[in-house]
Amino acid sequence: MDPNNGTMAENLLEDMMEITGQNLNTIEVDKHYKFIKQLGKGKYGQVTLVIHRQKGTPMALKLLPKTLTKRQNFLYEYCVALSLSSHPNIIGMFGIAFESPDHYGFLYEVALHQDLISIIKPTEGVPEPVAKVCTHQLVSALEFIHSRGLVYRDVKPENVLLFGPDCQRIKLTDFGLTRPRGTLLKLVSGVIPYTAPELSNTQNGEAVPIDFTLDAWAFGVLLFSLLTGYFPWEKTLSSDPFFDDFIVWQETGRDDQLAWHWKKLTLEAMDMLKQLMALNPCKRSPVNKALWYLQYPWRVDNWK
Structure with a gap:
């Protein structure tokens, strides 16, 4: 599939939804x-967590109440997940979707080691080798999604499921927000740390065409959290003092006003995040740029 062609992705999903x-x-x-x-x-x-009564297979069952879920939205999420499930770092699907009198449902593989948020220690993060193992796998998953002409739009630790200790195998899940590249979107909920600034500034009702750069921004925020145990800011708005200091750094190169938890990071790690989270989405590096930095230390060893 042409990674630049969100229209092709949209057409393929429409066909899958009709058949399903x-x-x-x-x-x-x-x-x-x-x-x-x-x-x-x-x-x-x-x-x-459910077990198939005849086969005894453990499965994860996602149930969506019909009172809150449109049929098309359910079919869309299921078909997106199914179309991406062949990748080793994306949740595996059983190809089973159904409805009951009250719910829509589909089944996927169970992650018995919880999710990434469960191992991030507040004020500490995770060990650097674990962060780098996560990075390699997340880049692979996101590149695969992007190669299908889709923007994931929900990069956060809660959506990274663990299939082994120390992140030996991780998988992305939850594709309800995933959309074809170029889809026009407005900011539909409040601004959070993962919200790219170009979306944070659309509160007057205007819509913007989404791109892979949204995932690069959120990926940078996730890496910061892994390395420090903190969010870099609460909101990507200039009214947030931590984000305002980040803007100054991006625009002038002056890092003396950055919050103290940035001091945990090496110059290489800071440069990686600066590129992933460039304020101008046209200058934002793709997610795979993080792989170039794996050869360098990311955390200052003697930080107190």
Whole structure:
């Protein structure tokens, strides 16, 4: 697929959604799956560990209430996840989607080691070797998504599932926000640390065409959190003093006003983040630029 062609990605997804919708079975969930425990819960649905009653296979079941979920949105999320699931660092799908009287649902593989947020120690982060192992795998997953003409749009530790200790294998999950490149989007919720500044400034109702650079920005924020145990700021707005100091650094090169937790980072790590989180999306480096920095230390050893 042409990575520059979001239209092609959109057309392929529409075909998948039509076929899936035509073959969507209605079932009674309890008859087919035994509920074990809840794995996660969000605003629009929940994920539960279940076991297939006939085969005994453990699975993660995502259930979306029909009262909160449009059928097309459910089909879209499922088809995006299914189309990307062949990559080793993206959650594997069982190819099972259904509806019940009250829910839409689909099944995917279970991550028994929780998610990346569970191992980030506040004020510390994770060991540097772990951060670099994560980086290599996340770059691979995001490049794969981008090669399909899609923007992931939800890079954050909660969406990185662990399949082994010390991040030996990690996988991206949750593709409800993923959209084809070039899709016009407005800021639909509040500004958070991962929100790129070009979206933070669209609160007057204007829409912007999304690009892979949104993922590069969020990826930079995630790496900062891994290395320091902090967010670099709360909001990507000039009213946030930490972000305002970051703007000064980006525009003038002066880093003397940067918050103290940046002092944990080596010059190479700071340069990597400066490029991933360039204020101008046209100057933002692609996610794979982080691989070039793997050969350098990222954390200052004698930082106190």
